[in-house]
Amino acid sequence: MMKKMFKLLSCAVALTALTAGFATAAVTIKFAHNGNTIPEDPQNVAVTAFKKMVEERSKGEIQVQIYPAAQLGDARTITEGVQMGTIEMGDVENGPMGRFVREAMVWDLPFIFRDIEHAHKVLDGPIGKAFQEKFLARNIRHLAYNDGGFRYFTNSKRPIRTLKDLEGLKIRVMESEVMLATMKAFGAAALPMAFGELYTALQQGTVDGQENPMNLIFSQRFYEVQKYLSMSQHFYYPRQYLISETFYQSLKPEHRKIVADAAKEACDIQRAALVKYEDEMKKVLAGKGMQIVEDFDKPPFIKVSQEKVYPMFYAKIFGTEAEGKKVIQQIIDTK
Numbered sequence: 001m002m003k004k005m006f007k008l009l010s011c012a013v014a015l016t017a018l019t020a021g022f023a024t025a026a027v028t029i030k031f032a033h034n035g036n037t038i039p040e041d042p043q044n045v046a047v048t049a050f051k052k053m054v055e056e057r058s059k060g061e062i063q064v065q066i067y068p069a070a071q072l073g074d075a076r077t078i079t080e081g082v083q084m085g086t087i088e089m090g091d092v093e094n095g096p097m098g099r100f101v102r103e104a105m106v107w108d109l110p111f112i113f114r115d116i117e118h119a120h121k122v123l124d125g126p127i128g129k130a131f132q133e134k135f136l137a138r139n140i141r142h143l144a145y146n147d148g149g150f151r152y153f154t155n156s157k158r159p160i161r162t163l164k165d166l167e168g169l170k171i172r173v174m175e176s177e178v179m180l181a182t183m184k185a186f187g188a189a190a191l192p193m194a195f196g197e198l199y200t201a202l203q204q205g206t207v208d209g210q211e212n213p214m215n216l217i218f219s220q221r222f223y224e225v226q227k228y229l230s231m232s233q234h235f236y237y238p239r240q241y242l243i244s245e246t247f248y249q250s251l252k253p254e255h256r257k258i259v260a261d262a263a264k265e266a267c268d269i270q271r272a273a274l275v276k277y278e279d280e281m282k283k284v285l286a287g288k289g290m291q292i293v294e295d296f297d298k299p300p301f302i303k304v305s306q307e308k309v310y311p312m313f314y315a316k317i318f319g320t321e322a323e324g325k326k327v328i329q330q331i332i333d334t335k
Contacts, residue, residue, distance in 0.1 A: 026060060026061055026062065026063045027061060027062045027063070027251065027255070028062075028063050028064075028065060028088075029054070029062060029063070029064045029065065029088040029089050029247075029259075030065050030067060030072070030087050030088050030089070031047060031050070031051070031064050031065065031066050031067065031088065031089040031090070031091070032066075032067040032068075032071065032072040032073070032078045032081070032087050032089070032090045032091075033047065033067075033068055033078070033090060033091040033092065034068075034069065034070035034073070034074050034075055034078065034092070034093075034195075035068060035069070035091075035216075035219075036068070036069060036215075036216075036219040036220075037068050037069050038219055040277070041215055041219065041277070042147075042215070042270045042271075042273035042274040042277050043091065043146075043215075043239070043270060044068065045269065045270065045273050046091075046146060046266040046267065046269045046270030046273070047066055047068075047091060047266065048066070049265070049266050049269050050064065050241075050262050050263060050265075050266035051064035051066060053258075053261075053262040053265060053266070054258055054259060054262045057258045057262065058255060058258050061255065062251075062255060062258070062259070070196075072087055074194075074195070075090075075092040075093050075095055075096050076095075076096035076099065076175070078090040078092050079092050079096060079097070079100060079140070079242060082140055082242050082243065082244050083100070083138055083139050083140050083244070084139075084244075085139070085244045085246045085247055087244070088243060088244055088247045089241065089242065089243045089244070090241075090242050091146070091239055091240070091241055091242075092239060092240060092242060093148050093174075093237060093238070093239045094107050094108060094148075094237065094238050094239065094240070095108070095174040095175055095176050095179075096175060096176075097240075098176070098177070098178075098317075100135065100138045100140065101131060101134045101135055101138065102316075102317055103130075103131045103134060103317060103318065104131060105176075105177070105178055105313065105316075105317045106131075106313075106317055106318075106327070106328065106331070107123075107236065107238050108176050108178035108179055108235065109178055109182075109305070109309065109310060109313065109328070110178075110182045110234050110235055110301070110302075110305040110309060111233075111234060111298070111301060111302045111305045111306075112236065112328070112331060112332070113236045113331075116147065116149075116150070116275070118334065119147075119236050119238070120271070121334050121335075122331050122334050123145040123238060124145070125334065127327065127330060127331060127334075128145065135242070136245060139244065139245045139246060140242050140243070140244065140245060141242070141243045141244075141245045141248050142240055142241075142242055143240070143241040143242065143243055143259075143260055143263035143264065143267075144240065144241045144263045144264045144266075144267040145238050145239070145240050145267060146238070146239050146240070146241070146266075146267035146270040146271055147237070147238065147239070147270060147271050147274045148213050148237030148238060148239045149213035149214060149215065149236075149237055149274055149278055150213065150233035150234075150235070150236055150237065151211045151212055151213055151232075151233070151234060151235040151236070151237050152211060152212070152213070152214065152217070152229060152230060152231060152232050152233065152234075153166075153171070153209060153210075153211050153228075153229075153230040153232050153234070154209055154210055154211070154212075154217060154222055154226040154228060154229050154230070154290070155169055155171070155208050155209025155210075155226060155227075155228050156202070156205075156208055156209065156225065156226050156227050156228070157169060157208050157209070157228075158228065159228045159230065159291065159293045160209075160228065160230040160232070160293060160296070161230065161293060161295055161296055161297055162297050162300065163186060163187055163300050163301065163304065164187075166186050166187050166188045167187040167188070168187070168188070168189065169188050169189065169208045169209055170188070170189045170191055170206075170207045170208045170209070171183055171188045171189065171190055171191065171207065171208065171209050171210060171211060172190075172191050172192070172193045172198055172201065172202075172207045172209070172210040172211075173190050173191070173192055173210075173211065174192070174195075175192050176192075177316075178309070178313060179235065180192060181309055181312055181313075182234075182235075182305065182309050185304050185305070185308045185309050186301065186304060191206075191207055193207070198210055198220070198222075199220060199221070199222065199225065202222065202225040202226060203224075203225045209226065209228075210222065210226075211232075211234065211235065213237050213278075214277075214278045214281040214282060214285070215274070215277060215278065215281055217229065217281070217285060218281045218284060218285060223285050223288040223289065223290050224288075226290065227289075227290065227291055228290070228291050228293055229285060229290045229291065229292050229293065230293040230296050231292065231293060231294050231296050232296045232298075232301075233296075233298075234301060241263040241266070241267060243259065243263075310324075310328055314328070
């Protein structure tokens with residue numbers, strides 16, 4: 001009898017311990033991006049801040065595992081993983097976003113923003129928020145926008161100041177229909193190419209130049225194979241924190257708030273850090289031997305963008321030409 005009671009008591013204790021273990025088991029967020037691994041890079045500063053905020057505020061009930069440098073795939077692959085729920089979160093650039101929400105293609109349009117403040121007002125305002133909501137239909141929750149920064153031309157042939165200077169140059173661009181059309185309108189030969197292949201292509205002369213934000217020009221050591229850096233700011237480069245909607249809904253309500261708040265705060269941290277970092281990178285790149293072309297003649301490029309490029313995408317992005325013209329004009333007019 002005593003043996004039987006002892007066995008029952010042992011089972012009860014084991015079951016209690018097992019149940020307690022399940023109750024306190026940490027939720028894990030796999031957080032992926034395809035940026036570099038430099039700790040000082042604003043993207044990594046922000047992701048690290050996100051991890052710290054979420055883990056501290058949840059008292060360890062949520063653990064964040066960071067997978068940088070395309071360990072879990074490129075931007076498109078990460079977004080697909082988030083959509084399927086195999087990756088809980090990602091910080092991804094806008095290039096492939098039009099495949100998931102066509103309105104996101106508008107951020108790829110050349111010279112759509114006057115400056116970084118204008119970009120933030122639009123993204124954080126009614127237009128940006130309306131586009132965020134559209135991701136829910138793809139099982140993705142769009143938590144916040146952050147900055148990849150403006151993109152700049154580099155090349156090995158000549159300084160790019162005018163449209164004439166771009167003519168005939170082979171320029172690598174992202175997998176973006178808008179970017180391909182833009183380069184063609186500007187007179188360049190646009191070549192879509194995987195980012196991982198770009199350095200070798202520049203080194204071998206397969207392409208003459210490329211366009212990227214300042215931090216990537218530095219981190220990818222393009223200064224070793226590119227002589228000229230033009231301060232063109234032709235494309236704005238938004239990124240976004242995305243989370244699997246299935247995973248998000250599986251979280252306790254208080255955990256959802258922790259994750260959503262931390263995402264917004266981390267993106268604000270990233271934005272502030274990028275302004276300082278870009279100034280630093282410009283000086284560093286000049287010190288590495290790059291010729292910085294400050295006198296980039298923007299007005300003719302803006303004219304070509306508005307007259308030739310935008311009309312190609314009014315209906316493609318927004319369904320009708322009238323709706324496209326209206327929304328793009330609202331973006332341009334935002335103060």
